[in-house]
Amino acid sequence: MxxxxxxxxxxxxxxxxxxxxxxxxxxxxxxxxxxxxxxxxxxxxxxxxxxxxxxxxxxxxxxxxxxxxxxxxxxxxxxxxxxxxxxxxxxxxxxxxxxxxxxxxxxxxxxxxxxxxxxxxxxxxxxxxxxxxxxxxINTTNACKGYEFAELFEESSLMEYCLEVISRRTENVLSEANLKDIKLNTIITILDQDCLNVRSEMTLFNAVTICAKNNNKDKDTKPLNERGKHQSLLREALQKIRFLIMTPKEFAEGPALSDLLTKFEKFDILMNISSPASTVAMPSGFSTSTTSRKMYNDCWGRGYYNRY
Missing domain, CATH: 3.30.710.10 (Potassium Channel Kv1.1; Chain A)
Structure with missing residues (x-):
């Protein structure tokens, strides 16, 4: 030089x-x-x-x-x-x-x-x-990506902010286009939130389905331990879905047609949705909550849509 x-x-x-x-x-x-x-x-x-x-x-x-x-x-x-x-x-x-x-x-x-x-x-x-x-x-398009970045580098304030955006605009954030390359761990974190602006629990089930499909690409070329971890995370995500707040029609036209649940799990869940007094137990580890998630403004006050 x-x-x-x-x-x-x-x-x-x-x-x-x-x-x-x-x-x-x-x-x-x-x-x-x-x-x-x-x-x-x-x-x-x-x-x-x-x-x-x-x-x-x-x-x-x-x-x-x-x-x-x-x-x-x-x-x-x-x-x-x-x-x-x-x-x-x-x-x-x-x-x-x-x-x-x-x-x-x-x-x-x-x-x-x-x-x-x-x-x-x-x-x-x-x-x-x-x-x-x-x-x-940060917006509805990149909130999940931003959260994963913040988590990787332990930026707690940015993690909190991204979760706030996700909770406020959940329906938009969890659209299929926004979930490309998003990890199941992130979806699990979202499912842990009690305050999410979703019209139906089906929004969350669909998000799990999309991420499961994206994360399952080239599964045959992945090491056995990665495949096992993927299945474990998928089960954890499914167990956090509040199936019992779905209507029988929603469940029959959505999760019941999915291959993410076994036929025995589908039967047990549908029995509990159709008849709250059913003596059939929910599948082991699955949510038994019958309470809908709170809208974000019910948790933190009104007027937030003006900011996003």
């Missing part, structure tokens, strides 16, 4: 004189690749490879990870430094934040990955900024 130095005889040599703040200077040397002494080769699976030049000292000041990378016992000797788990556009945004304090990303979806990059390089202030943007952009 060649080092770039300004020409002392160039009239633009005194470029620092036109800058009001130190960050204006660091922005200038980043954009013009001046005095650079390290290089990153960034290539995620979905994007073409890009190279980025930077300054060891500036990165070290910003991050203890970069400090160990450049000046620690196991200092990185190779040039360029290879980065394979971050998209080039996101890595560029990471550098720009370190040098300027600004974040420039075209899509709010990139903030999930920028958060990951900030966590990887131990930049807590950037993590906080990413969480703010992610939360501001």
């Amino acid at each position: 060649s080092h770039s130095f300004p020409n002392a005889e160039d009239p633009a040599h005194d470029w620092q004189m036109s800058k009001d703040y130190l960050q204006d200077c660091t922005r200038h040397i980043l954009q013009n690749r001046m005095f650079t002494d390290c290089q990153f080769k960034v290539q995620a699976k979905s994007s073409p490879m890009q190279f980025f030049e930077a300054h060891r000292l500036i990165l070290t000041i910003a991050s203890p990870v970069f400090e160990k990378m450049f000046y620690g016992i196991m200092a990185e000797k190779n040039q360029p430094i290879v980065v394979e788990d971050i998209e080039p556009e996101v890595f560029k945004a990471l550098l720009e934040y370190i040098y300027t304090g600004d974040i420039n990303l075209e899509s709010s979806d990139y903030y999930y990955e920028l958060y990951y990059a900030a966590k990887k390089y131990m930049l807590p202030f950037l993590q906080k900024k990413c969480i703010i943007v992610i939360q501001e952009n």
Whole structure:
């Protein structure tokens, strides 16, 4: 890598004189690749490879990870430094934040990955900024995805916010298009909520069915332990469905036609729906609740639809 130095005889040599703040200077040397002494080769699976030049000292000041990378016992000797788990556009945004304090990303979806990059390089202030943007952009389309992200990185406030959106707009959130790649664990968490805005428990049963189908793709190629875990989670989800608040017609036209329940379970459930005084017991572990879930406004007050 060649080092770039300004020409002392160039009239633009005194470029620092036109800058009001130190960050204006660091922005200038980043954009013009001046005095650079390290290089990153960034290539995620979905994007073409890009190279980025930077300054060891500036990165070290910003991050203890970069400090160990450049000046620690196991200092990185190779040039360029290879980065394979971050998209080039996101890595560029990471550098720009370190040098300027600004974040420039075209899509709010990139903030999930920028958060990951900030966590990887131990930049807590950037993590906080990413969480703010992610939360501001949570809606019915991505609430489940946002919840899973927050759970993975133990961001409790974002988890709570996503569950709030899910509880308020449950019917929209649990549409088939929004459940692509959503885990059964997330559906189980939703089923644990007593306050959900659903017209019928069938909405929740359909969500379980969709996720079971999505999670069951390529099941024959999955290890036995993963298949076993999937079945265990599916059973747990089904046991949280409040079948007893369904009408006989709803059950007959929905769950009774599904292959998620055995014929014995279908019979036992239908007997209990049709006749509350039935001596037939519900299948072991299944919900015996006959209470409909509360509408969200009954739990937390009225007027919330104005916000979403």
